[in-house]
Amino acid sequence: MNSNQFDAIVVGSGISGGWAAKELCEKGLKTLVLERGRQVEHLKDYPTMTSNPWEMPHRNQITLEDKRDNPVVNRCYAYKEDTQHFFVKDSEHPYVQTKPFDWVRGYQVGGKSLIWARQTQRWSKYDFEGPARDGFAVDWPIRYEDIAPWYSYVERFVGISGNYDGLDTLPDGEFLPAWEMNCVEKEIQKRILDAYGDRKFVIGRCAHLTQPKEVHLAQGRGQCMARNQCYRGCPFGGYFSSNSSTLPTAAKTGNLTLRPDSVVHSLIWDEERNKVTGVRVIDRVTQEAKEYFAKVIFLNAACLNTNLILMNSQTNRFPNGLGNDSGLLGKYIAFHNYRGTLSAGFEGFEDEYYYGRRPTAVMLPNFRNVKKQETDFLRGYMTFYSAGRSGWGGARDLPFGAEFKEANSVPGPWSVFMMMQGETIPKESNQVRLSADHKDAWGIPQLEIDVAYDDNDEKLLADFLQQGEEMLTKAGCINIRKSDNKQAPGLDIHEMGGVRMGRDPKTSLLNGFNQMHLAPNVFVTDGAAMTSTGTQNPSITYMALTARAVDYAVKELKKGNIK
Numbered sequence: 001m002n003s004n005q006f007d008a009i010v011v012g013s014g015i016s017g018g019w020a021a022k023e024l025c026e027k028g029l030k031t032l033v034l035e036r037g038r039q040v041e042h043l044k045d046y047p048t049m050t051s052n053p054w055e056m057p058h059r060n061q062i063t064l065e066d067k068r069d070n071p072v073v074n075r076c077y078a079y080k081e082d083t084q085h086f087f088v089k090d091s092e093h094p095y096v097q098t099k100p101f102d103w104v105r106g107y108q109v110g111g112k113s114l115i116w117a118r119q120t121q122r123w124s125k126y127d128f129e130g131p132a133r134d135g136f137a138v139d140w141p142i143r144y145e146d147i148a149p150w151y152s153y154v155e156r157f158v159g160i161s162g163n164y165d166g167l168d169t170l171p172d173g174e175f176l177p178a179w180e181m182n183c184v185e186k187e188i189q190k191r192i193l194d195a196y197g198d199r200k201f202v203i204g205r206c207a208h209l210t211q212p213k214e215v216h217l218a219q220g221r222g223q224c225m226a227r228n229q230c231y232r233g234c235p236f237g238g239y240f241s242s243n244s245s246t247l248p249t250a251a252k253t254g255n256l257t258l259r260p261d262s263v264v265h266s267l268i269w270d271e272e273r274n275k276v277t278g279v280r281v282i283d284r285v286t287q288e289a290k291e292y293f294a295k296v297i298f299l300n301a302a303c304l305n306t307n308l309i310l311m312n313s314q315t316n317r318f319p320n321g322l323g324n325d326s327g328l329l330g331k332y333i334a335f336h337n338y339r340g341t342l343s344a345g346f347e348g349f350e351d352e353y354y355y356g357r358r359p360t361a362v363m364l365p366n367f368r369n370v371k372k373q374e375t376d377f378l379r380g381y382m383t384f385y386s387a388g389r390s391g392w393g394g395a396r397d398l399p400f401g402a403e404f405k406e407a408n409s410v411p412g413p414w415s416v417f418m419m420m421q422g423e424t425i426p427k428e429s430n431q432v433r434l435s436a437d438h439k440d441a442w443g444i445p446q447l448e449i450d451v452a453y454d455d456n457d458e459k460l461l462a463d464f465l466q467q468g469e470e471m472l473t474k475a476g477c478i479n480i481r482k483s484d485n486k487q488a489p490g491l492d493i494h495e496m497g498g499v500r501m502g503r504d505p506k507t508s509l510l511n512g513f514n515q516m517h518l519a520p521n522v523f524v525t526d527g528a529a530m531t532s533t534g535t536q537n538p539s540i541t542y543m544a545l546t547a548r549a550v551d552y553a554v555k556e557l558k559k560g561n562i563k
Contacts, residue, residue, distance in 0.1 A: 014111025017300030018242030025255040037107030098450035100488040107351035110243040115421035117370035121536035141468030141512035150544040170365040182354040195474040204360030207240035266313040303527035307498040337422030344477035346414040377459035379421035383539040497529035
């Protein structure tokens with residue numbers, strides 16, 4: 001026990017786990033980070049970061065065999081030959097789909113921070129007030145004012161590009177210079193604002209260093225080059241990842257111990273002391289069982305795996321999972337609705353073009369049911385669009401040769417793409433549980449995922465398609481085409497809930513500092529902690545909640561309230 005004793009243990013090394021490690025180490029705690037996947041070091045372990053398509057065996061395409069054997073991960077937009085080593089294949093960690101659910105995972109040091117979409121929007125006060133006002137989920141135990149300074153804290157370190165837009169539905173942050181809209185995007189923005197008055201599209205905010213500051217250069221990171229090859233791992237550190245930022249920062253303190261290949265089985269509950277004392281681990285490669293001990297535990301295994309670990313932590317005191325007297329563990333899982341898309345053409349501006357491969361789109365914060373209930377569905381959606389010009393289609397009718405090459409060098413007409421990011425309402429029937437019949441390669445019960453869309457999601461989708469068509473029409477677009485891609489839940493990769501925050505132990509598992517009501521030295525600060533989903537991309541909120549929770553936990557340790 002003494003040789004495996006630490007001040008703190010962090011389970012998971014992704015976006016929130018990396019932040020927990022950085023904050024704990026910088027505050028002087030000897031911290032063990034347990035990662036179930038393999039080691040990935042920044043730069044050293046990005047094998048395709050500078051590869052050309054013709055240098056890859058299949059020219060950056062996925063083989064038919066891989067598509068057949070791994071249908072779930074193949075549905076992810078970022079899964080290609082140059083990135084497949086950062087994704088979990090379907091057979092490597094199977095799960096039970098009670099209803100169709102595409103669980104996309106990245107098991108390696110850095111987790112999904114290597115392959116995330118890097119979009120970062122703060123929540124507004126309306127998002128934290130929504131459940132209490134609209135009567136779904138439970139009331140958030142915090143408000144925007146509680147987390148705002150922590151948004152600022154993490155934004156300065158991460159590096160977020162964006163404009164100061166002055167929107168109360170999408171609060172401004174600590175920004176680096178923003179990316180620019182192209183001429184057609186600006187024209188669409190203007191026409192929609194003229195038509196509606198209150199629908200202001202703004203350039204997306206994202207974790208890319210458009211103009212690095214000293215705090216970023218000190219991390220060894222440099223300017224984003226707009227290569228659009230982020231999912232390979234960035235040789236410049238131009239976007240934020242645990243590997244390029246928080247984990248190296250934690251390591252510099254001398255307080256970090258990182259153990260990859262460590263599959264967490266469960267948390268250890270001491271029946272005599274009535275507290276969690278450590279973590280049980282199974283070595284991914286050797287299957288050897290180990291135990292590690294600490295005063296405080298941060299669970300950041302990503303939403304569904306954090307639920308799995310707590311459910312598998314069964315004791316005499318907690319026969320249904322750690323801290324689960326309420327019976328709510330694994331319930332009220334939510335996600336984001338990405339089903340609606342529109343495409344269109346746009347005439348004019350044929351003498352204009354653009355350069356670079358910008359890592360973000362144009363976005364409109366939610367305008368449905370923001371301050372009061374206005375529709376026959378709850379909550380709403382963010383809207384994103386982008387405009388561009390593809391190669392001239394006439395080249396397809398030409399044989400290979402000089403004419404083909406010349407035709408391909410001429411840009412075609414402008415096209416516009418619009419999509420939704422809808423808020424789903426947490427409900428008890430959307431839940432995960434441990435399988436009674438199936439175990440994984442490490443003897444741990446597989447996860448049964450029982451999550452689906454409901455009538456509210458269908459109404460929200462229909463409204464987006466109708467409003468999106470109307471906005472594009474008023475913007476002067478032509479040949480507008482609406483589509484429901486009918487993708488399964490999970491492919492949004494924004495699963496949240498199951499270990500939600502709240503004010504009452506009877507209706508939640510965590511308090512306002514992400515601390516378990518019934519196991520006060522355990523903190524959950526990944527997506528599992530979310531009480532509702534909002535319409536924004538969630539990662540910056542996970543980071544802010546994590547930094548805030550660590551600050552609280554360390555103060556409680558010093559006071560002796562956590563022993």
